[in-house]
Amino acid sequence: MGGTTKNTILVVDDNPDIRKGLGLRLRANGYDVLMAADALSATAAIVKQEPNLVILDLGLPCGDGFVVMERLQKHDQLAQIPVIVLTGRGKTNNMDRALRAGAVAFFQKPVEDAPLLLAIWKALDLPQDRALAND
Amino acid sequence: MQSALFRIVLLDISVSTLPDIESVTEVLEVAKGLPVIALINEGGMTKAKEAMRLGAQNYALKGCTSDSLVNTLKHAMERQHLIAEIEDGKESVARESHELRNALACIHQFSTILLDGLAGPISEEQREYVGIILQNASRARAVVENLRDYVPYDSVELMEQANLLTSTIGVN
Numbered sequence: 001m002g003g004t005t006k007n008t009i010l011v012v013d014d015n016p017d018i019r020k021g022l023g024l025r026l027r028a029n030g031y032d033v034l035m036a037a038d039a040l041s042a043t044a045a046i047v048k049q050e051p052n053l054v055i056l057d058l059g060l061p062c063g064d065g066f067v068v069m070e071r072l073q074k075h076d077q078l079a080q081i082p083v084i085v086l087t088g089r090g091k092t093n094n095m096d097r098a099l100r101a102g103a104v105a106f107f108q109k110p111v112e113d114a115p116l117l118l119a120i121w122k123a124l125d126l127p128q129d130r131a132l133a134n135d
Numbered sequence: 136m137q138s139a140l141f142r143i144v145l146l147d148i149s150v151s152t153l154p155d156i157e158s159v160t161e162v163l164e165v166a167k168g169l170p171v172i173a174l175i176n177e178g179g180m181t182k183a184k185e186a187m188r189l190g191a192q193n194y195a196l197k198g199c200t201s202d203s204l205v206n207t208l209k210h211a212m213e214r215q216h217l218i219a220e221i222e223d224g225k226e227s228v229a230r231e232s233h234e235l236r237n238a239l240a241c242i243h244q245f246s247t248i249l250l251d252g253l254a255g256p257i258s259e260e261q262r263e264y265v266g267i268i269l270q271n272a273s274r275a276r277a278v279v280e281n282l283r284d285y286v287p288y289d290s291v292e293l294m295e296q297a298n299l300l301t302s303t304i305g306v307n
Contacts, residue, residue, distance in 0.1 A: 015237050021244030028253045059233065088236035090229060109240035110276060113247055 010051040039063030082123035
């Protein structure tokens with residue numbers, strides 16, 4: 001899965017500016033970054049490229065983030081890929097639902113870099129000094 | 136029952152026994168959001184309360200004056216209109232809040248990218264200005280965070296008006 005080092009992250013968001021910004025931040029912290037702009041291409045990218053982690057928006061074309069998580073949960077191997085939800089939607093109706101659907105963490109936009117990177121470290125089980133190197 | 140054809144439902148439960156109150160539930164399911172007014176006989180308050188507990192908006196006495204009935208219907212439709220406005224307001228605020236959060240996420244993300252030098256070195260003056268952008272983005276974020284469960288202030292007033300209409304015609 002994603003080579004011997006656990007460093008490939010798939011960013012799924014329909015907003016190209018969000019994808020670009022997150023991509024810059026993650027690459028600066030030593031991660032390889034893949035991108036997808038809708039639920040369909042996100043699922044295809046996960047199946048083909050098996051990233052080590054997915055940062056997933058909920059409001060997406062061609063389905064939504066919940067559809068993506070539902071598909072992952074149906075596959076034993078893909079269900080092991082940690083998903084961090086990063087959304088502009090409200091917590092009230094979405095946080096519990098996302099965590100029940102398999103997400104390991106839930107963030108509302110805009111998110112500070114530090115808590116997001118910490119959640120990534122935890123989800124990938126990486127030593128913290130590795131991802132802190134570029135901060 | 137097509138909601139495009141009807142704006143309100145008058146449901147006669149005056150002759151029904153208690154099990155027939157189930158007809159209220161069935162009608163409400165079919166009415167899909169239309170206001171339902173239960174028609175009762177004098178002394179039928181128990182059935183009226185039960186019908187309203189199930190979702191009927193109000194009740195009217197059979198044999199009441201036509202003015203009274205017209206008023207009840209008018210209030211029911213006004214109340215329904217106010218409720219629809221509240222729901223529209225909630226949806227609108229949720230949608231706009233989502234857009235604001237995305238815009239703020241971009242402002243925040245790219246400001247920190249500049250401050251951290253990920254796009255190359257910046258001068259002290261540029262750093263100060265980007266810092267000002269970031270501070271104001273944080274203020275705007277606090278405003279978004281404070282939106283009360285995505286319910287706009289106006290909708291609270293609308294709900295109070297709806298409740299006032301209900302209490303005016305003597306229904307709890």
